[in-house]
Amino acid sequence: MIRVKTLHIENFRGIREINLDLAGNNYGICGPNGTGKSGVVDAIEFCLTGDVTRLSGQGTAGLSVKNHAPHVDQRTHPEKANVIITGDIPSLGKPFTIHRSVKNPKKVEIKPTDAALKDIVANLETHPEFTLSRREIVKYIITPPGQRSVDVQTLLRLDHIERTRKTFTTFSNKCRIEAEEAERNRINAGLDLKTALKIDKLDRALVLEKVNEKRQILGLPVLTELTKGASFKIGVAASQDSDKKTTLRKVVAQADLSALQTALQDGEPPTLDDNSHAAKTVLEKLRDDEQSLTLARRYGFIKMGLDLVTEDACPLCDTPWKANDLREHLSQKILSAEEIEKLLGQLRININTVLEALTNRIQAIVRVIQYSKSLEPPVPHTEIDTYIKGLRDAETALKDFLEDHSQVGPAITAVTESWWFPSAPQQARINECQTAVNNLPDTSTVDDARDILSVAQDRYERLLQATREKKERKAQSTIAQKVLDHYNATATGVLESVFDKVAKDFSTYYRAINHDDEEKFVGTLTSEPAKLSFDVDFYGRGLFPPGAYHSEGHQDAMGLCLYLALMKHTLGDKFTFAVLDDVLMSVDTGHRREVCRLLKKEFPNTQFILTTHDRVWLQYMKTENLISGSQSFGGWTVDSGPRVWDDHDIWSEIQNELDKDDVAKAAWLLRRYLEYTSFILADNLRARIEFRGDGHYDLGDLMPHVLKRWRKLLEDGEKSAIKWKLEEEKATLSEMLVTAKELIAKTNTEQWAINPSVHFNEWANLQAHEFQEVVDAFKILLEHLRCENPACMSYLYVSPRKGKPEELRCNCSTTAINLKT
Amino acid sequence: MSKEKYQIVIPPTVLQVMEEFFAVMRADPDIPDNAISRLETLLFKGTALKPDDIKTALFEPPTEGEI
Numbered sequence: 001m002i003r004v005k006t007l008h009i010e011n012f013r014g015i016r017e018i019n020l021d022l023a024g025n026n027y028g029i030c031g032p033n034g035t036g037k038s039g040v041v042d043a044i045e046f047c048l049t050g051d052v053t054r055l056s057g058q059g060t061a062g063l064s065v066k067n068h069a070p071h072v073d074q075r076t077h078p079e080k081a082n083v084i085i086t087g088d089i090p091s092l093g094k095p096f097t098i099h100r101s102v103k104n105p106k107k108v109e110i111k112p113t114d115a116a117l118k119d120i121v122a123n124l125e126t127h128p129e130f131t132l133s134r135r136e137i138v139k140y141i142i143t144p145p146g147q148r149s150v151d152v153q154t155l156l157r158l159d160h161i162e163r164t165r166k167t168f169t170t171f172s173n174k175c176r177i178e179a180e181e182a183e184r185n186r187i188n189a190g191l192d193l194k195t196a197l198k199i200d201k202l203d204r205a206l207v208l209e210k211v212n213e214k215r216q217i218l219g220l221p222v223l224t225e226l227t228k229g230a231s232f233k234i235g236v237a238a239s240q241d242s243d244k245k246t247t248l249r250k251v252v253a254q255a256d257l258s259a260l261q262t263a264l265q266d267g268e269p270p271t272l273d274d275n276s277h278a279a280k281t282v283l284e285k286l287r288d289d290e291q292s293l294t295l296a297r298r299y300g301f302i303k304m305g306l307d308l309v310t311e312d313a314c315p316l317c318d319t320p321w322k323a324n325d326l327r328e329h330l331s332q333k334i335l336s337a338e339e340i341e342k343l344l345g346q347l348r349i350n351i352n353t354v355l356e357a358l359t360n361r362i363q364a365i366v367r368v369i370q371y372s373k374s375l376e377p378p379v380p381h382t383e384i385d386t387y388i389k390g391l392r393d394a395e396t397a398l399k400d401f402l403e404d405h406s407q408v409g410p411a412i413t414a415v416t417e418s419w420w421f422p423s424a425p426q427q428a429r430i431n432e433c434q435t436a437v438n439n440l441p442d443t444s445t446v447d448d449a450r451d452i453l454s455v456a457q458d459r460y461e462r463l464l465q466a467t468r469e470k471k472e473r474k475a476q477s478t479i480a481q482k483v484l485d486h487y488n489a490t491a492t493g494v495l496e497s498v499f500d501k502v503a504k505d506f507s508t509y510y511r512a513i514n515h516d517d518e519e520k521f522v523g524t525l526t527s528e529p530a531k532l533s534f535d536v537d538f539y540g541r542g543l544f545p546p547g548a549y550h551s552e553g554h555q556d557a558m559g560l561c562l563y564l565a566l567m568k569h570t571l572g573d574k575f576t577f578a579v580l581d582d583v584l585m586s587v588d589t590g591h592r593r594e595v596c597r598l599l600k601k602e603f604p605n606t607q608f609i610l611t612t613h614d615r616v617w618l619q620y621m622k623t624e625n626l627i628s629g630s631q632s633f634g635g636w637t638v639d640s641g642p643r644v645w646d647d648h649d650i651w652s653e654i655q656n657e658l659d660k661d662d663v664a665k666a667a668w669l670l671r672r673y674l675e676y677t678s679f680i681l682a683d684n685l686r687a688r689i690e691f692r693g694d695g696h697y698d699l700g701d702l703m704p705h706v707l708k709r710w711r712k713l714l715e716d717g718e719k720s721a722i723k724w725k726l727e728e729e730k731a732t733l734s735e736m737l738v739t740a741k742e743l744i745a746k747t748n749t750e751q752w753a754i755n756p757s758v759h760f761n762e763w764a765n766l767q768a769h770e771f772q773e774v775v776d777a778f779k780i781l782l783e784h785l786r787c788e789n790p791a792c793m794s795y796l797y798v799s800p801r802k803g804k805p806e807e808l809r810c811n812c813s814t815t816a817i818n819l820k821t
Numbered sequence: 822m823s824k825e826k827y828q829i830v831i832p833p834t835v836l837q838v839m840e841e842f843f844a845v846m847r848a849d850p851d852i853p854d855n856a857i858s859r860l861e862t863l864l865f866k867g868t869a870l871k872p873d874d875i876k877t878a879l880f881e882p883p884t885e886g887e888i
Contacts, residue, residue, distance in 0.1 A: 161834075
C-alpha cells in the first residue's frame, strides 16, 4: 500500500481546483455537508482505482464516471478532469506519481514506470476498500449474514477460496454423475448379456455353463473358466463368423424382442413407479421453493417478511391475510439448506433409478429400430423413432437436472409423463418387427449357437468395459469427493481461525473506544455455509446482532472497528493508507477522543485521511495529535468549488479584503471564522452555552460564554496555585488573567448585548480602520487561547471531558494548569 | 513450489488454506502424490480454476509427446 504526500484535483466532481499537502501524514478534511469533502474522497478513489463507488455502486443507475465525474461545467471535456497523487510506497521505499484523467479512467500514468508500482496500483484497482464511507460501514454491521459473508470475504480477499470451493464442488458433482452413469451402463450391459444367454442372473458359473452349452453344440471344447480375456468364440471358424456380421441374428433378435415384450406386458415395475413419484414430489417442492425465492429475490427477504408480519395483511402488498396463515405460508416457502441437501441426496437416488430404466428401454428400442431396418423388406419405424425421441428427451431432462438443479421443469415432466408403455401405433410397430423376425427362415441349432456365442461375446466385452469404466469413475468420484472434503475442512478451519482473530481484534478495538461502559464487550463472527453471522455482547445480557439493541453511534463504532480488524488481518503491515469518509458521524462526543487514540495507538503506520462535517470532531483529531494537517471547507459554489478555510490563511485573507476596502467581505469572513473557532473552544473549555434544539449557534450564542469560561478557568487555576502555594504559577496565572481581561475588552465582546453599535452584526458598517482594530483584537485574543509552543499551538482544553475539571491543558503538555482546589 | 513467486497475487489467508489443504492431501494415502503435485501446480498458478483442469491434474496427465 501507499502513503499520499500531495493531492491535486482539477475539474472533478464539485471541485474546480484544489491542492492538498498531506506530507504522508494523517490528514483531516472538515466542512458542512455539501462543501466538497466527498469530492476529495472520490478523487482519491478515482486516481487509485479508475472508479468512483458513488457513481458505480448499488443504486447508481444512470450514473457513470465518464459522464458525471467531471465538474458539471466540464462534463463535455473529461480530459480537463484530472487527479494527480504523489506519495511513496513504504514497503518499496519508492516515491511515485499517479495521474488519472476522466477522459480515459482505465488508463493510469504511473511514474516511475516500475513493475512493483504497477502491481500495487493494479491491486488497489481490484480492491478499493481503502475508502470507507458510513454507507459501507452499514454493510458490515446490519446486512443479512449471507451478504455479509460476501462483503467480508471480498474485503479479506477470500473470494478466491469461495471460487475454488465452488469449482471443486462442481468437479465433484460431475465425477459423481459420471460414476452414476457408468453404473447404469454396467447394469444395462449385464441385462443385455443375460438376455442374449437367456439367464436370470449374472453369475460367472451360469454364464460359463450357457457358453459351454453352445460350444458343445458346435463341437468345441468347453471353457474351464471365465477370465477377463475369455473368448466364447474360440475355435469358431472366422469365415463362418464373418458371414454373420449383421445386426440381425434371428435367435438373438427374438430374445431381445421377447425380453422387451415381456417387460411391457409385466407393466411398470413398482420400484420404478415409486421412484418416479418420489422424484416428482421432491422436484415439485424444489420448484415451488425456487419460485418463492425468485419472487422474494432472496431467502433473507422472506425471513424479513416473516418478521414484518404483524397485522392481518401482507406487509408488502397489503393483501389481506391472517397473520398466522401468512407466517405459515412464508415458512413453508423456505427450505433450509440442510433440508435441501437431504432432499437432493434422496432425489439423486430416485432419478438414477428412473434413468437406469430409461437407459435400458432406450437400448431395447434402438435394437428394435436396427432390426426393423435390417429386415427384408424393412419394417417402417417412424412411430418407434417418435417413441425413442420421447425417451431420450426424458433422459436428457433428468441428466440436465443432475448437473444443474435449476432445470426443474423438464425433470418434473420426465418423471410425470408415462414413458413405460409405448402408444398403440408404436406398440403395433414393435409387434410388427417381432412378427417379421419370427417369420425369418428358421436357423439350425448350430447357427443359433454360433450367433448366440458371437453376440454374447460382444455383450460380455461390453460388460467388462462398462465394469472397468464404472470402477474407474467410482474411484475418480471418490477422490473428487475427498479433495472437496479436504478443501472444505481446511478452508473452514482456516476461515474460522481468521474470523476468531478478526473478532478478537474487533472486540479489543471496540472496548478501547467504549472502555467506560462496555469494558467486558465481546463480538463473535460465526462462519456457516454461505453466511457469516455477527453477534455482539449487549451489557452482559447475551449476544445479539449489532442492530438489535445498540445505538446507531455504537453501530458506527462497531463498523469502524470491524473494518480495521479486517484490514489489519488482510494487509498486515501493508495497511498503510485508508480514507474514512465521515464514518463516525453519530459517535457521541464522549467516545471520539478514544477513537483518535485507537487509530493512533493501533495503526501508527497507517495514513488516515478523515473527513467530517463536525468541527469539534476535527478539533479532537488535532488535540489528540491524530492528524498533523487539515483542511476546512467553509462553503461551496458551483463556479469556484469548495471554499478552502485555512487557519493560517484566514487572517491574510481578511487583511486582503480590508486592503481592498471591502469591509463587508472582511466582516463576513471574520464572523464565520470566529463562529467556527468559538464552536471548538466552547467544546474544549466546556463553556456553558444556552442550549438550542436545532443545534444552530451564531457567534453571539458562543463567543461571550467561551470568553467568560476562559476567565473563570484562569481564576480557578489561580485559586488552585494559591491553595497549593505555588507562587510562580500563581504569578503567571494572575498575569494571564490580566492579559485575558484586556484582550477580551478590546474585542468588545462583553458589550455586544448592551451596545448595538459594537455588535458583530454592525461590523460591515464600520470603516476599514475601525474594523482593522476588531480584527487585530480577535487575532491576538485567539493566540492567547493557544499553547505558546510553536510546535503545538493547539487551543487549550479542559480535562477530563466530564465531571469536575482537573486541568486546563494543551496537546503537548507545555501548558498544564491545575484546576483542582 | 516457490511461494514467494505468488505472494503478490495470492493473499496470505488463501495461501494458508492452500498450504494446509495440500498437507492434508499428502497425508491421504488414497490420493496419488503425482496427482497432488499437478493439482498444486495448478492452484498456485492463481488463475481461475476450471473443473476440466482439475480432472486433467488428478486423473489425466498428458502423456509425453501428446499434442
